[in-house]
Amino acid sequence: MKHIIQAQVENKFGVLARVASLFSARGYNIESLAVGETQDPTISSMTIVVNAPDERILEQIKKQLNKLVDVITVTDFTKKEYVSRDLILAKVSCDDGCAQDLARFVDSYPARVVEKAKSYWLLEICVDSHCEAELLTALKKIGIKELVRTGRIAMAK
Amino acid sequence: MKGSKIIIESLVKEGVDAVFGYPGGQVIPLFDALYDAPFKFYLPRHEQAAAHAADGYARATGKVGVCIATSGPGATNLTTGIATAYMDSIPMVAITGQVKSNLIGNDAFQEADILGVTRSVSKHNYLVKDVKDLARTIKEAFYLARSGRPGPVVVDIPSDIQLADTEFSYPDEINLRSYNPTYYGHAGQIKRALHLIYKAKRPVIMAGGGAISSNCHKELLKFAKALGAPVTSTLLGLGIFPANEKLSLGMPGMHGTVYANMAITECDLLISVGARFDDRVTGKIAAFAPEAKVIHIDIDPTSISKSVHADVPIVGDCKNVLNQLLEELNTKKAGDVAAWQNHILDLKKKHPLRYSKKSKAIKPQFVIEEFCRQSKGEAIVVTEVGQHQMWAAQYFKCDHPRHFLSSGGLGTMGFGFPAAIGAKVACPDKEVIDISGDGSFQMNVQELATIKQYGINVKVIILNNGFLGMVRQWQELFWNKRYSSTPLTNPDFVKLAQAYGIKGMRVQKESEVKKAVKDILAYNGPLVADFVIEKEENVFPMVPAGEAINRMITEGLA
Numbered sequence: 001m002k003h004i005i006q007a008q009v010e011n012k013f014g015v016l017a018r019v020a021s022l023f024s025a026r027g028y029n030i031e032s033l034a035v036g037e038t039q040d041p042t043i044s045s046m047t048i049v050v051n052a053p054d055e056r057i058l059e060q061i062k063k064q065l066n067k068l069v070d071v072i073t074v075t076d077f078t079k080k081e082y083v084s085r086d087l088i089l090a091k092v093s094c095d096d097g098c099a100q101d102l103a104r105f106v107d108s109y110p111a112r113v114v115e116k117a118k119s120y121w122l123l124e125i126c127v128d129s130h131c132e133a134e135l136l137t138a139l140k141k142i143g144i145k146e147l148v149r150t151g152r153i154a155m156a157k
Numbered sequence: 158m159k160g161s162k163i164i165i166e167s168l169v170k171e172g173v174d175a176v177f178g179y180p181g182g183q184v185i186p187l188f189d190a191l192y193d194a195p196f197k198f199y200l201p202r203h204e205q206a207a208a209h210a211a212d213g214y215a216r217a218t219g220k221v222g223v224c225i226a227t228s229g230p231g232a233t234n235l236t237t238g239i240a241t242a243y244m245d246s247i248p249m250v251a252i253t254g255q256v257k258s259n260l261i262g263n264d265a266f267q268e269a270d271i272l273g274v275t276r277s278v279s280k281h282n283y284l285v286k287d288v289k290d291l292a293r294t295i296k297e298a299f300y301l302a303r304s305g306r307p308g309p310v311v312v313d314i315p316s317d318i319q320l321a322d323t324e325f326s327y328p329d330e331i332n333l334r335s336y337n338p339t340y341y342g343h344a345g346q347i348k349r350a351l352h353l354i355y356k357a358k359r360p361v362i363m364a365g366g367g368a369i370s371s372n373c374h375k376e377l378l379k380f381a382k383a384l385g386a387p388v389t390s391t392l393l394g395l396g397i398f399p400a401n402e403k404l405s406l407g408m409p410g411m412h413g414t415v416y417a418n419m420a421i422t423e424c425d426l427l428i429s430v431g432a433r434f435d436d437r438v439t440g441k442i443a444a445f446a447p448e449a450k451v452i453h454i455d456i457d458p459t460s461i462s463k464s465v466h467a468d469v470p471i472v473g474d475c476k477n478v479l480n481q482l483l484e485e486l487n488t489k490k491a492g493d494v495a496a497w498q499n500h501i502l503d504l505k506k507k508h509p510l511r512y513s514k515k516s517k518a519i520k521p522q523f524v525i526e527e528f529c530r531q532s533k534g535e536a537i538v539v540t541e542v543g544q545h546q547m548w549a550a551q552y553f554k555c556d557h558p559r560h561f562l563s564s565g566g567l568g569t570m571g572f573g574f575p576a577a578i579g580a581k582v583a584c585p586d587k588e589v590i591d592i593s594g595d596g597s598f599q600m601n602v603q604e605l606a607t608i609k610q611y612g613i614n615v616k617v618i619i620l621n622n623g624f625l626g627m628v629r630q631w632q633e634l635f636w637n638k639r640y641s642s643t644p645l646t647n648p649d650f651v652k653l654a655q656a657y658g659i660k661g662m663r664v665q666k667e668s669e670v671k672k673a674v675k676d677i678l679a680y681n682g683p684l685v686a687d688f689v690i691e692k693e694e695n696v697f698p699m700v701p702a703g704e705a706i707n708r709m710i711t712e713g714l715a
Contacts, residue, residue, distance in 0.1 A: 014284075018276060022277075059462065060463060061456045067457070067459050072335040
């Protein structure tokens with residue numbers, strides 16, 4: 001099961017490496033990891049999406065994160081009310097056959113056209129966890145040429 | 158003040174009285190300052206030994222051990238010692254030189270990313286990038302090393318920082334918002350634990366390394382007596398509960414006593430005091446303490462419910478938590494454990510540790526029994542890793558904490574001899590014996606030069622069977638006696654000792670053992686004794702890997 005965990009950490013060099021090596025040393029796979037400064041420049045926030053097969057492993061991950069000296073707090077969003085977002089940049093086909101689908105896609109999802117080139121449209125799409133699967137299927141149907149994502153960030157309500 | 162001098166002054170502020178280290182290119186400024194340092198400095202012959210010596214010093218005293226090495230190979234040589242200390246939660250500060258700040262990341266001569274290398278085998282590590290941060294960083298390193306669950310902390314200091322100047326001011330206090338260990342048990346959890354204790358009819362206490370580091374031997378004895386519960390001590394916990402106590406169960410697990418393993422299997426309440434349920438203790442998890450509720454006291458939340466589910470977890474320092482439990486304990490409410498105690502005494506009588514005394518060759522167990530008897534169990538025993546380590550754990554009846562020092566978690570061969578040096582430096586009035594095997598001893602044999610140079614009175618006892626005995630035992634029992642790379646061609650250990658200017662002696666007959674042990678203990682100086690023992694003696698009892706702990710092999714016992 002996927003879990004979103006957020007760690008507030010000291011904004012110092014090497015902290016990302018500590019978190020990453022904790023996961024790799026214990027064989028936990030990170031699905032996504034997004035890091036950025038918070039309103040306090042001495043604190044960074046790391047939002048980590050992990051796939052933990054059972055509760056015990058999830059508990060271990062949280063405790064191990066907390067044990068790192070540079071980690072200030074660890075929050076598990078699994079059982080909380082939260083909003084989460086993931087930004088996708090995608091180049092998609094803009095052949096004649098796709099035009100209608102593309103227009104419909106931009107209307108139905110939180111997507112914006114950043115650039116209309118000859119051979120592709122560059123879209124900026126803001127994904128929440130509810131529409132993710134459906135959105136990606138629709139996007140695939142149109143034809144993805146290139147896609148990158150920021151990884152999920154989250155905030156408790 | 159120069160950075161190098163700041164390091165010395167900081168160590169002095171921390172009350173350091175002995176440091177183990179090896180010079181090299183990037184620590185020449187630091188060694189220049191060490192030349193005038195007010196504490197003792199010991200030069201081992203390999204950086205690994207510096208780390209193990211600092212570790213042995215820390216295990217024997219509870220104080221932070223300190224070691225120093227240069228950048229690159231010096232620092233990487235420390236890592237086995239750092240990892241050893243990390244696995245056993247030993248407080249240590251390792252100071253490493255680093256190439257000049259402007260060369261870091263340049264693949265400079267003798268450069269290694271020691272922060273990267275030690276990240277997963279240390280409690281924390283630092284690279285000092287500004288001389289103004291130096292004193293505070295050292296203060297933090299000592300604070301982290303000794304507080305919470307202790308562990309090794311690495312401070313990597315580029316040579317230009319050692320030469321840079323700044324004003325020296327040592328902080329009085331450290332406050333880290335991201336690091337706040339829990340020292341006292343949660344009141345609700347104490348109540349829940351007592352509730353289980355009152356209901357228990359067959360309680361067992363299991364004490365580990367965490368009990369040693371919290372120095373709770375008095376509280377533990379009081380607690381065990383109040384409950385009438387038998388106590389088993391893990392390898393790291395040996396000595397926390399006197400082995401001579403009637404209800405002492407000795408060591409549990411793979412080479413534990415039959416009665417410890419039976420007691421754990423049959424108990425209805427297991428109270429773990431600073432033990433982390435290592436796989437060598439639990440064997441097959443599903444069959445470990447199957448009838449028991451588990452109370453787990455540990456300062457490190459990650460140790461709790463990691464492998465064995467804790468019904469009542471109590472995060473806190475063992476000593477504090479035991480005191481909290483003792484304060485609220487109403488012995489009148491406790492269940493009647495008389496039948497259980499009788500059963501335990503019966504198990505102890507029926508299944509004692511034993512070995513065949515038929516053969517003419519020297520039995521290693523007998524040698525250890527003799528050392529225990531003749532030193533009245535008062536010596537500090539340090540071990541290497543392998544069969545001799547398990548025989549020492551079984552047959553040296555340890556009554557005091559910090560008197561049995563062994564690499565449990567990492568299982569580092571070559572640990573014992575340098576760790577014994579550290580222990581002797583820390584406790585010069587104590588007899589310090591390194592119980593060794595012919596394999597392990599050769600992993601840090603160069604330290605004979607160190608004990609000669611400083612006149613460190615350590616007795617090295619080699620239980621020499623000409624094999625890497627523990628692996629040979631597995632090969633015999635589980636690999637069809639295919640002795641792949643386990644037979645050893647050894648040097649003449651007596652001549653080897655003599656070459657270093659140290660007394661060497663050999664014991665070959667059972668009949669000579671008692672006298673030899675007497676002579677060794679009476680000899681005032683460092684010594685190497687080569688006991689030529691039964692070649693294919695096995696460590697029993699033994700729980701095969703992954704098997705339930707009550708399914709012990711005791712074969713071969715006549």
